[in-house]
Every structure is written in C-alpha cells, then in structure tokens.
Amino acid sequence: MVSDFDRGNQxxxxxxxxxxxxxxxxxxxxxxxxHWSHYKLGESLAALGRWxxxxxxYKKAVKYNxxxxxxxxxxxxTLNQLDCWEEAVRCFRKAIDFNPKAVEPNPDLxxxxxxxxxTLxxxxRWxxxxxxxxxxxxxxxxxxWSYFYLAEVLAQQEEWxxxxxxxxxxxxxDLTDPQVFWGLGRALEALKRWDEAIATYQKTIELxxxxxxxxxxxxxxxxxxxxWTGAVAAHEKAVQLNPKSSESQQNLGRALYYLGKSxxxxxxxxxxxxxxxxxxxxxxxxxxxxxxxxxGLIQLGCYREAxxxxxxxxxxxxxxxxxxxxxxxxxxxxxxxxxxxSTDIWTTQVSQPDIKKLNQLLIxxxxxxxxxxxxxxxxxxxxxxxxxxxxxxxVGSVKIIAKSANYEREELLSGKRADVIRRILNAExxxxxxxxxxFNFRVETAERIEIYISIESHQYHWKTIEATPFPYxxxxxxxxxxxxxxxxxxxxxxxxxxxxxxxxxxxEIERYIYGKPEVARRANLGLAINYLDLNDSERSYLEKFLDxxxxxxxxxxxxxxxxxxxxCQIPNPxxxxxxxxxxxxxxxxxxxxxxxxxxxxSGESCFIMQWVKSADAIYFPQRNLCYFDCYFNRVLxxxxxxxxxRNFINNLSYAVNSDRNKFGGxxxxxxxxxxxxxxxxxxxxQLHKKGLLTQVPSVFKYRLGNFxxxxxxxxxxxxxxxxxENLNVLSDKCRGNHEFYVHIGTxxxxxxNRPDKEKLSEMIVSTAAELVDDATAKEVQQAxxxxxxLWFGVTGQKRAWVxxxxxxxxxxxxxxxxxxxxxxxxxxxxxxxxxxxxxxxxAAKDQAVVDEIVQLLPPSVKTFTVVGSTTVRKLAxxxxxxxxxxxxxxxxxxxxRFAKKPGVVHLSxxxxxxxxxxxxxxxVVNVPSNQVIDIPHPTNPAVYWASYSINPDVILNLxxxxxxxxxx
Numbered sequence: 001m002v003s004d005f006d007r008g009n010q011x012x013x014x015x016x017x018x019x020x021x022x023x024x025x026x027x028x029x030x031x032x033x034x035h036w037s038h039y040k041l042g043e044s045l046a047a048l049g050r051w052x053x054x055x056x057x058y059k060k061a062v063k064y065n066x067x068x069x070x071x072x073x074x075x076x077x078t079l080n081q082l083d084c085w086e087e088a089v090r091c092f093r094k095a096i097d098f099n100p101k102a103v104e105p106n107p108d109l110x111x112x113x114x115x116x117x118x119t120l121x122x123x124x125r126w127x128x129x130x131x132x133x134x135x136x137x138x139x140x141x142x143x144x145w146s147y148f149y150l151a152e153v154l155a156q157q158e159e160w161x162x163x164x165x166x167x168x169x170x171x172x173x174d175l176t177d178p179q180v181f182w183g184l185g186r187a188l189e190a191l192k193r194w195d196e197a198i199a200t201y202q203k204t205i206e207l208x209x210x211x212x213x214x215x216x217x218x219x220x221x222x223x224x225x226x227x228w229t230g231a232v233a234a235h236e237k238a239v240q241l242n243p244k245s246s247e248s249q250q251n252l253g254r255a256l257y258y259l260g261k262s263x264x265x266x267x268x269x270x271x272x273x274x275x276x277x278x279x280x281x282x283x284x285x286x287x288x289x290x291x292x293x294x295x296g297l298i299q300l301g302c303y304r305e306a307x308x309x310x311x312x313x314x315x316x317x318x319x320x321x322x323x324x325x326x327x328x329x330x331x332x333x334x335x336x337x338x339x340x341x342s343t344d345i346w347t348t349q350v351s352q353p354d355i356k357k358l359n360q361l362l363i364x365x366x367x368x369x370x371x372x373x374x375x376x377x378x379x380x381x382x383x384x385x386x387x388x389x390x391x392x393x394x395v396g397s398v399k400i401i402a403k404s405a406n407y408e409r410e411e412l413l414s415g416k417r418a419d420v421i422r423r424i425l426n427a428e429x430x431x432x433x434x435x436x437x438x439f440n441f442r443v444e445t446a447e448r449i450e451i452y453i454s455i456e457s458h459q460y461h462w463k464t465i466e467a468t469p470f471p472y473x474x475x476x477x478x479x480x481x482x483x484x485x486x487x488x489x490x491x492x493x494x495x496x497x498x499x500x501x502x503x504x505x506x507x508e509i510e511r512y513i514y515g516k517p518e519v520a521r522r523a524n525l526g527l528a529i530n531y532l533d534l535n536d537s538e539r540s541y542l543e544k545f546l547d548x549x550x551x552x553x554x555x556x557x558x559x560x561x562x563x564x565x566x567x568c569q570i571p572n573p574x575x576x577x578x579x580x581x582x583x584x585x586x587x588x589x590x591x592x593x594x595x596x597x598x599x600x601x602s603g604e605s606c607f608i609m610q611w612v613k614s615a616d617a618i619y620f621p622q623r624n625l626c627y628f629d630c631y632f633n634r635v636l637x638x639x640x641x642x643x644x645x646r647n648f649i650n651n652l653s654y655a656v657n658s659d660r661n662k663f664g665g666x667x668x669x670x671x672x673x674x675x676x677x678x679x680x681x682x683x684x685x686q687l688h689k690k691g692l693l694t695q696v697p698s699v700f701k702y703r704l705g706n707f708x709x710x711x712x713x714x715x716x717x718x719x720x721x722x723x724x725e726n727l728n729v730l731s732d733k734c735r736g737n738h739e740f741y742v743h744i745g746t747x748x749x750x751x752x753n754r755p756d757k758e759k760l761s762e763m764i765v766s767t768a769a770e771l772v773d774d775a776t777a778k779e780v781q782q783a784x785x786x787x788x789x790l791w792f793g794v795t796g797q798k799r800a801w802v803x804x805x806x807x808x809x810x811x812x813x814x815x816x817x818x819x820x821x822x823x824x825x826x827x828x829x830x831x832x833x834x835x836x837x838x839x840x841x842x843a844a845k846d847q848a849v850v851d852e853i854v855q856l857l858p859p860s861v862k863t864f865t866v867v868g869s870t871t872v873r874k875l876a877x878x879x880x881x882x883x884x885x886x887x888x889x890x891x892x893x894x895x896x897r898f899a900k901k902p903g904v905v906h907l908s909x910x911x912x913x914x915x916x917x918x919x920x921x922x923x924v925v926n927v928p929s930n931q932v933i934d935i936p937h938p939t940n941p942a943v944y945w946a947s948y949s950i951n952p953d954v955i956l957n958l959x960x961x962x963x964x965x966x967x968x
Contacts, residue, residue, distance in 0.1 A: 004030065005037055012044055020044040035065035042074055051081045052928055059961075062094075069098035073112050076119070082928035083912060085123050086921055092116035110140040117146070121153055124750065129153045144173035148180050155187055163187045178204050178211050185217055197221055212241035212248060219251060228259040246283060253284025261292060269299040287316025287516065287624075288533075291323050298326065303333040316516040317624045319479055338472050354460040361455055363389035364424050367463055382465070385440040387417045388453060389424060393433045399454040400439045404446035410454070411441045422936050475512050478504055482513050482645070486621040488603035490656050495649075502648040509642045517619070517626045519634055522550070538574050545573040546618075550629050552746045552753055555614035555683040559692050559742060562663040568742060570598065573620065577601040581608075582661040584730070584740040585651060588643045591702060591726025594667060594743040595640060597655065609640055610743035612670055612679045630747050654735050664739030665698030665720075667727060669705030673830040673871070674890040676707045677764070677897075678748035678919070685760045686746060688714045700741065702726045703834045707871055713767050723834060749919065757920060765898050768875040780876050783864050786823025788963055790815065791878065791895045791903065793827040793886030794853070794867070796845035800947045801887070801906055802935060805849060807952030809856035811885070814956055816861050819963075824857075825877045826850040827886065827894070828867035835868070843868025875899065883962050885955060888912065888926070889919075896921055902966065904958045908934045908948040925958050 008023030024041035031037065042057035058075035062068050076091030095112040103109075117132030133150035137143055151166035167184035181204035188197035201218035204211065219234030235252035242248045260275030276293035290313035297306035310327040317323060328338050358365065367386040388398050395413045402409040415438025418429035429435050443449065449465040481497040484490065504512070534542065548554060548571060561569040568581040579598040587593045594610040609617040609632060617632035619625075619641065626637055644651060668684055670676045687693040698720045699710050711718035724730070730741055748757065772780075783789055790812065794804055801807065816822050828846030831839045846867045854863055866874045871894065878884075878895040884903030886892040889911070895901050902923040909929050933949040 003027065005034070005040070008037075008040055008044070012040065012047075017044050017048050021048070033064045035061045035063075035068055035071070038064065039068065039071050039074070042071070042078070046074065046078050046081075051078050052930060054078045055082070055928075067098040069095045069100075069112070070108065072098065073108065073115070076112075076115060080115075080119060080122075082926075082930060083909075084926040084928060085119055086924050086926065088119045089116065089123070092119065106139055110136050110143060113139060114143065114146055114149075117149055117153075121149060124156070125754075126153050126157050126752075127754070130157075142173055144170045144175040147173065148175055148177075148183070151180075151183055151187070155183060155190075158190070160187045160190045164191070176207050178208055178214060181207075182213060182217055185221070189221060194221065194225055198225070210241060212238040212245070215241070216248065216251060219255060223255055223258060226258075228255065228262045231255040232259050249282045250284050253279040253282035253289075256282070257284060257286075257289050257292070260296075264292065264296060267299075269296050272296050273300065286518070287313045289313075290316070291320075291326070294330065295326055298330055298333075303330045306330040307334065314515075315511070318512050318515045319483060319621070320624070321483075338476070354462065358453060358460050358462065361391060361460075362453075363391055364420075365389065365453065365462075367451070370465055382445050382449070383440070383442050384411075384451065385415075385438070387415075387420050387438045388413060389420065389434055389437050390455065395434050395437050397456050400441075401452040401454055401459060402441075402443045403450045403452070404443070404448065406446065407444065409441065409443050411439050413437055413439055415440050426936060474500070475508075479512060482621075485648075485652070485655070486605045488599050488605060490652065493652060498649045498652050501645060504645065506642045506646070509645050510638060513645065514638055514641055515624060517624045517634075520625060520627045522629070534574075541571070541575055542573050545571055546627060549608070549615040549618060550747075552682075553686060555742075555744045555746050556686045556690050556692060558614060559666065559687055559696065559744070560690065562742060563692065563695050566662055568596065568598070568663075568740075572600045573606055574600065574604065575602070579606065582658040582740050583655055584734060584742065585644060585654075586727045586731045586734075587640055588647055588728065589639060590643075591728050592669075592671060592705060593640065594727060594741065595644065596740075596742070607641075609637065610745070611636075612675050613745040613747055614683060614743055630749075650731075650735065657738065658740075660738040661734075661740050662738060663697065664734070664737065664741050665696050665700065666742050666744045667700045667702075667730070668710060668744045669701040669707075670745070671705040671832075672890070673707050674893060675745075676705060677893060679745045680705075681708070681713070681760055681764070682748040682753070682757065683744040683746040684710060684714060685756055685763075687744065689756070696720070698722060700724055700727070700730065702729075704832060704836055704838075706832045706834060707830065708764065708767075709771075709833070712771060713763060754920070761898050761920075764871070765875055765879065768872045769879070771872045772876045773873075776873050776876050779864060780880060783823050783825060783862075783877060784880050785821075786862055787821050788815070788819055788882035789823045789825065789880060790959075791825045791827060791881045791884035791886065791901070792853075793884070793891040793895075794846050794849045795887055795891060796828065796842065796849055799887060799889060799908065799911065802947050802949050803952055805852045806856070807950070807955070808853045808885075810952045811956045811959065812853070812857055812861060815959065816858055818960075820860065823862040823864065825881065826853070826863065826865045826867055827874065827891070830874065830890075830894075831868050831870055833870060839868070882966070883959055885959065888921070888924070892921075892924070893919075896924055902962050904955050904962070906932070906948070906950055906955065908932065908946040910934050910946050925962065927954055927958070 004023045004027035008020045008027060011020035011023055021041065021044045024037050024044060027034065027037040028041065038057050038061035042054045042061060045054035045057055055075060055078050058071050058078060061071035062075070072091045072095035076088040076095065079088040079091060092112050092115050096109065096116065099106070099109045099112060101109060113132050113136035117129045117136060120129035120132055130150060130153050133146045133153065136146040147166045147170035151163045151170065154163035154166060164184060164187045167180055167187065170180050181200050185197045185200040188200060198218065198221055201214055201221065204214040215234045215238040219231045219238060222231035222234060232255040235248065235255045238248045239252050256275045256279040260272040260279065263275060264272040273293060273296040276289055276296060279289050290309045294306045294310035294313060297309060307327065307330045310323060310330060313323055314327065324338070331337055365386070365388040369383050369385045384400070384402055390398050398413050400411045414436055416435055417438040418435065420437055421427050421429035421432045421435055445467065447467050450461065451463045451465065452459045453462050477497065478501045481493055481501045484492045558568045561567070569578045572579050579600045581596045581598045583597045585595040585597070587595065592611065596608040596610065598606050598608065604622050607619040608615050612631045613629065616630055617637050618627040619637060626634065668680050670680050684693065693714055693716055699716065700722050703723060703725050706723060709721065710716050711721045734740060792808055795801065812824055828850065829839065829843040831843060847865065850865055850867055864877065866877055874894045875898055878899035878901065881895055881899065881901045884895045884901055886895060886903060886905060888905035888907040892905055895903065896905070897920045900922040904927060905924045906927040909932050912929065927950055931950055931954045935947045935949060
C-alpha cells in the first residue's frame with residue numbers, strides 16, 4: 001500500500017497541488033515529527049502561492065531536523081515572497097552552514113549563496129552581497145546571473161571598472177537579458193566610454209527591438225553626445241513602444257528641442273520652429289523652449305506671437321537679460337517697449353452669494369490656479385484649473401464656465417485627479433466614478449473673468465478674477481538689484497534699491513526673481529546639466545562639485561577649511577579656483593535651517609541650504625538651476641529664497657561686511673529623532689574621526705532638535721555646547737559679532753558607512769548607560785525581574801497600526817497566560833532634552849493610547865512606560881528587553897538599531913521597502929506583507945503617512961516563536 005507521503009510526492013510531481021497538500025497533511029497527522037513531510041507540504045503550499053502556510057511548514061521541518069539545509073533554503077525563498085528580507089538572510093546563512101560542502105558539484109550550495117546575495121542586494125547591504133556572489137561564483141564559475149548581480153552591486157558602489165568586467169563576463173556566459181546591457185551601458189557612461197556605451201545599447205536593440213528602455217538609454221546618451229537626429233529617432237521609437245509614458249514623451253520633447261536649436265544654427269528657422277512646437281506639444285514646456293521658439297518666430301517675422309512665447313519663457317527665467325533683450329526687440333517691431341509696458345497682478349475673490357448653494361450640492365471644490373493669493377501672469381493667456389466633486393457622483397453633470405467681456409468658455413470635467421480621490425474621499429482612485437473630477441484649460445486674459453460652476457444646467461457664480469496693471473520699470477529695478485547681489489556687485493546696490501526689492505510680495509518674488517528653475521536630482525543630473533547648455537569644461541567642474549557636496553565627508557571639509565582658513569572653501573562649481581563662504585543666514589519663517597552663500601572667483605554666487613545634511617539643496621541663481629540631494633523640494637527652496645529677500649536690507653549689510661566675519665562654530669540638531677541619530681550624529685562623527693570636533697569654537701543646538709549631549713557623546717567641552725530656542729537666534733549673533741556658522745549632517749539613511757554607524761551606535765549606548773539617573777535605574781531593576789520583558793511601541797501620529805489598542809492588549813494578555821511573570825515597557829514619542837509644548841502634547845497622545853491598552857490587561861501584568869522619555873531613559877530599558885514589537889521606522893530605533901534586541905517589526909506595505917533598505921536592522925522579524933492592509937491617510941496621500949491594519953494573532957505567533965527559540 002502506498003503511504004500518504006509517497007502519494008503526496010507523486011501528486012506533487014504531477015502538478016496536482018491541492019491533492020498533494022491533503023496527502024502530506026495526512027502523513028503529518030500519522031507521523032508529526034517526520035521532517036520530510038513538513039518540507040514537502042511546504043513545497044506544495046509554495047507552489048500554490050500560499051506563502052505564509054508554506055513558511056509554517058518549512059519552520060516545522062527545521063524544528064524536527066535543525067540541520068535540514070534544503071528547508072532553510074526554501075524557507076528563505078518563501079520569506080522573500082513576503083518581503084521578510086532580514087529573516088530570509090538568516091535562513092540562507094543557515095542553509096549554507098548546514099550544507100554538506102564536500103559534495104561536488106553542489107548546486108544547492110550555489111543557489112543558497114546566490115539567493116543570499118540577491119536578498120542582501122535587496123537590503124542594500126552591498127559589501128555582504130559582493131561576498132555572497134563571489135562565493136556563489138566560486139562554487140559555480142559559470143553562474144551568469146551571479147556575475148550580473150555582482151555587477152549591479154559594484155555599480156551601486158560606483159566601482160565602475162569591476163562592474164563592467166562582471167557585466168561582460170555575464171554576457172560572455174550567454175546572458176542576453178536586456179538588464180545586463182543596460183547596466184553595462186550605464187557603467188560605461190560613468191567612465192565616459194561613450195562609443196562603447198552606444199554600441200552596448202544598440203546591441204540590446206538588436207537582441208530585442210521591443211524594449212522601450214533600450215531606446216530611452218540610447219536616446220539620452222546621444223543627447224549628451226549632441227547627436228540630435230539620432231536622439232530624436234531613438235526617443236520616437238521609445239514613445240511608440242511606450243505611448244502612455246509621460247517620461248518617454250518628455251525625453252522626446254527634449255530631443256526635439258535640441259534638434260530645433262541645431263536647425264536654428266543652420267538658419268533653418270521654419271524647421272526649427274516646428275521642432276520647438278512639437279516639443280511643447282509633448283509636454284516639454286520648459287523656459288528655453290519658449291525662448292528659442294520666440295527667437296525663431298522673430299526670424300520669421302511673427303512678432304506678436306514671438307512676444308507671447310518670450311514672455312512665457314521669462315516666466316521660467318525672469319532674470320535672463322539675453323531673453324529680455326529678445327523680447328524688447330520683438331516689442332519694438334510692434335511699436336512697444338518694455339519700459340513703458342506693464343504686467344498684471346491677479347486677484348481671485350470668492351463669490352459669496354452662491355457659495356452656500358454650492359456647499360449643499362458639492363462634496364468639495366477647489367480652484368488650483370489662479371488661487372486666492374495674488375498671482376502674476378506675464379503672458380496673454382491665463383490657466384484655469386482645479387476640481388469639483390458633486391454629491392451625486394455624476395461628474396458629467398458639472399461644467400466650468402469662464403466669462404469675460406469678450407468671450408464665454410464652457411468646459412466639462414475631464415481631468416484625472418487621483419490625488420483628490422485619495423485625499424478628500426479616502427478611496428482608491430483607479431476605477432472611482434469621480435476620478436475625472438478635474439478641469440484644466442486656458443482663456444485669454446481680461447480685466448475681469450468670472451468663473452461659474454454649472455450643475456445640471458444651472459449656473460452658480462463661484463469666483464471672480466481681476467487684473468491690476470503693474471509697471472514693468474518697478475520690476476526691472478528689483479531684478480537688477482538681485483542680479484547685483486548674486487554677482488557680488490554689492491557696491492552697486494543703493495539703500496532705495498534694497499528697500500524696493502525687500503518690498504516685493506512673496507508672489508512677486510516667485511514670479512519676477514525666482515521663476516521656475518530647472519530641478520536636478522542625482523537620478524536626472526545628466527539630463528538637467530545637458531539642458532543648461534554648458535560646455536564640456538563647465539560640465540566637468542559642476543559634476544565634480546556636486547559629487548563633493550553629496551559625499552559623506554562634505555561636512556568635515558567645510559569645517560576643516562573654516563578652521564584652517566577662517567572661511568569655508570569648496571571648488572568653484574563652474575571653473576578654476578575656489579568658491580568661499582563667510583556668510584550664514586537664518587530663515588525668518590523657519591527655526592531649523594541654515595543658508596550659506598558661496599562666492600566664486602568671478603563673483604557668481606551659489607546658495608547651499610542646510611536642513612538635515614550640510615548640503616540638502618544648492619541653488620545656482622545665475623544658471624537658474626536647483627540641485628536637491630535628499631530632503632529638499634522646490635517649494636521649500638522657494639520659501640527659503642523668498643524669506644532671504646524679505647529681509648534683504650539686513651542681509652545685504654551683513655554681506656557687505658562679510659570680510660570681517662569669522663568662523664563661530666557649528667549647529668547640529670534636527671526635530672526628528674530618526675534624522676538626529678542617522679544624519680546629524682553621523683555628521684558629527686565624521687568631525688570626531690578627523691579630530692576636528694574638539695577644535696570647533698562652539699556647538700549650537702536648537703531646543704526642538706536636541707536629543708543627546710554632544711559634549712558627553714564625543715568628549716567635547718560642555719562649556720562650548722549651547723542650547724537656543726531656534727536657529728533664528730543666530731541671526732543677530734552673526735551680524736553683531738561678525739560670525740558665520742555651518743550646520744553639520746550627512747546622509748545616514750543608506751547602508752553605506754556601516755562601520756561608522758556601528759561604532760556610533762556603540763558610543764550612544766555606552767554613553768547613555770553612564771547618564772542613567774537613580775530613579776530610572778531602580779525602575780529598570782524592577783523590570784529585569786520580569787520574564788519576558790516585552791517592549792511595545794505605540795504610535796499616536798502617522799504610520800500607525802490601527803489595531804494597536806485592542807491588538808496590543810490581546811497579544812499581552814495571551815502571552816501572560818503562558819508567562820505569568822511578563823512585564824511590558826511601553827514606548828512612544830521621544831522627547832528632546834528640553835521638551836517643547838508640542839513634545840508634551842504628542843507624548844500625551846501616545847500615553848493615552850498606552851492607558852487604553854493597560855485598562856484591558858490583567859492586573860498581574862507589570863507595566864512601565866518610556867513614552868515621552870529621552871534617549872538615555874529609553875536605552876536603559878531597551879538594553880534589558882527580551883523581545884519587542886514596534887513600528888519598523890523611527891519606532892524601533894532604540895530597541896533595534898541601538899540595543900539590537902530580537903523583535904517583530906511592522907509597517908505599511910507602501911513604506912516598508914524603503915525602511916528595509918535604508919535603515920539598520922538586526923534581529924527583527926517582519927510581519928509578512930500579505931498580512932498588512934494599507935490605509936491611506938485621510939488628508940495626506942504620501943506613502944510615509946499611510947497607516948495599516950494587521951490581525952494581532954499574526955504578531956502574537958511571531959513573538960511566541962521568538963521566545964520559544966530564545967529558550968531552546
């Protein structure tokens with residue numbers, strides 16, 4: 001008679017998976033300790049995609065045979081399916097440890113190394129991944145995928161030559177996947193081996209002509225090589241293969257723009273104008289496109305349209321004199337001048353009489369542009385955009401009507417507004433009946449435009465838009481003042497000039513001074529620099545400059561030069577020599593941000609914004625380029641510049657006398673503990689490593705962002721560590737004492753510099769232990785008498801586990817039945833050393849959650865709280881914890897990163913991959929992704945804000961397993 005186990009094997013081999021599961025379960029019922037039955041059950045369940053059940057089966061297999069390496073291997077692969085990367089790494093390592101390595105050939109050992117490497121790659125643990133892939137290749141020298149993944153990791157580390165060799169080895173082993181050639185092409189580009197990179201992308205196309213990415217990579221490289229016609233052809237093919245991609249359309253638009261410029265240089269003006277129009281039609285509506293289109297139209301004698309396009313171009317780059325001169329020429333041909341002209345200041349007013357009726361009929365409505373603030377419009381059309389949500393769900397019954405003295409324009413709701421569906425209705429937008437609730441159209445400008453919402457043919461007056469002329473000569477004066485400032489021609493700025501510039505409203509500053517700069521990030525740096533039309537030498541200088549400011553050592557470089565020279569010195573971004581800084585500014589609107597002004601040998605200024613890092617953003621006003629490295633965005637950058645100008649008179653006086661300024665010290669604080677420890681402290685550690693910190697005259701920390709004593713952590717003179725309410729306090733100090741300061745921080749949210757982070761963590765833990773007060777020490781001693789001592793983190797803000805009250809109480813209650821002497825340490829809001837009222841309020845919210853949980857617990861459970869405590873108190877408890885449950889983000893930093901305790905971490909699916917990749921984690925078990933249901937935030941659609949639902953039994957079982965293993 002065939003046994004259930006043998007029958008299960010036959011069914012599994014024949015693909016009858018459900019029947020195989022049944023057979024193996026019967027075999028287990030007869031012989032529950034037979035590890036092979038559990039192993040084969042796991043295989044069957046995994047083949048059915050029942051990942052969590054498969055995990056349970058494989059875990060039972062290794063329970064009954066702790067050296068069953070195949071089960072560890074399969075368990076690791078299954079955990080990867082659930083995004084449980086850290087646990088998978090541990091399983092693959094066990095599979096390797098128990099593998100009988102003397103066996104040859106050994107495909108199982110190779111596969112364990114390979115999957116270990118892939119998982120470490122997923123976690124961005126590059127050095128460990130390199131080791132794993134090299135071990136895989138040692139076992140199997142023909143492992144083409146190992147060479148590919150090794151190349152990918154080496155590329156991440158910018159080890160370009162080694163990466164190229166590894167990609168080429170994978171190709172030599174007949175790996176023809178497009179990813180290999182794309183990776184090889186990018187690595188060749190990094191070493192400026194242009195011809196080889198072009199040939200690589202072309203080879204990819206030969207192998208598979210239907211991959212749009214190949215054409216995209218090729219097109220972008222041809223753009224860099226100024227091969228305009230070839231770039232257009234490549235991007236046209238990419239758009240054909242991927243017609244719905246806005247990125248592909250933008251790339252084609254960019255290529256057409258450059259081709260148009262090339263045609264213009266040959267005096268082929270009609271053809272050039274045609275290319276510019278095509279670029280705009282594709283959505284590549286950048287300032288230079290309008291400018292060059294305007295120039296082309298002038299050559300064709302189309303002066304009236306040229307004026308419109310040139311004014312649109314100046315909306316992007318209002319300070320570009322060459323563009324302004326072209327506009328002046330076009331106006332002259334029409335008998336007009338800029339000096340006698342004006343622009344319009346737009347004011348939007350709500351129509352009160354019909355608002356009550358609209359509120360009864362609509363869920364919500366909003367006019368995005370123009371909004372209720374003053375908006376300035378330089379050209380001859382005005383955009384009307386926004387959204388309307390009717391209560392009857394029928395967006396087709398709503399129309400938007402714009403009326404002026406000369407026209408009446410009627411538009412249906414037709415634009416997709418997924419953001420509105422998520423934010424206002426808290427719903428998924430994909431097939432929502434009101435997804436097309438947006439409108440976006442343009443009308444001719446007029447002195448007065450009235451906007452109506454028509455619902456089922458009845459018109460309701462919504463808003464009135466009115467224009468007031470604003471003399472251009474007032475604008476021109478302020479623009480010239482700013483030009484003098486950013487070229488360091490300070491002697492040409494009179495007191496009245498400074499007053500005129502400072503009197504501009506925020507909206508006027510944005511329109512006439514700031515414009516719409518090109519934004520570059522690391523990912524699009526090449527294209528953004530292309531767009532500036534720099535020559536090869538300028539481009540090389542700028543790339544090296546941005547590499548320097550993005551490096552972990554940049555903060556130390558700034559301080560070292562300030563200490564040795566009396567000013568900060570960095571390479572000139574666009575040429576020979578150095579740019580220097582003796583000025584630090586503090587934003588009137590923010591108390592946590594430093595702005596440094598650097599002056600190049602030619603007088604060109606650039607501004608470095610310091611918020612978390614020592615270079616979060618860099619603004620090059622003469623080039624109209626913003627480079628955002630990590631945490632900054634266009635809105636924040638714009639705000640900083642507006643506030644600099646709104647305090648221009650004082651700031652100008654400070655700049656004029658900057659030769660007298662001396663280095664006053666550093667600032668080192670941030671209001672979120674995660675960034676304080678990951679970024680701020682790591683920057684300070686860089687100074688400490690180089691022996692610079694003890695030489696710094698002073699360290700200033702603002703109240704809201706001061707979580708640890710620098711003097712105690714780095715043996716710094718405590719008499720030189722100062723606490724201030726916010727950084728604005730330094731404004732008067734800088735001017736009165738002729739000083740400048742540098743903010744210290746470096747990007748710590750990556751797996752790079754792991755040894756430095758490990759050492760820093762050890763320093764924080766050991767220092768905190770020395771600072772524990774007697775009352776806390778006594779409480780900790782009481783807590784140590786409990787077993788297990790459970791750390792339970794609560795969240796009263798964003799990113800919360802929604803069942804944390806009832807779920808937490810259930811978990812603790814069930815554990816108390818098994819462990820009568822259990823103790824619980826509740827964690828929540830982390831307080832700075834000098835808590836603000838906001839800290840007190842937020843801690844109270846978290847403590848209210850804790851109180852709700854405690855009320856549901858058996859009286860026998862001993863509880864402690866570190867909610868609203870400082871790091872010193874939290875680490876005193878975290879270092880004696882047996883197991884923890886916490887949010888995988890900031891909520892686990894004390895007990896996971898610092899104390900390295902075992903525990904269960906949870907997070908929304910939308911944010912978990914970022915947290916897994918960017919932060920250090922040790923002995924954690926992730927709640928499987930298929931057990932997490934994301935719940936979007938009601939008002940903020942950002943993934944970081946999403947809360948989530950988890951069945952508490954899932955977490956309970958994981959905690960039980962950790963405790964069981966610790967007791968073995």
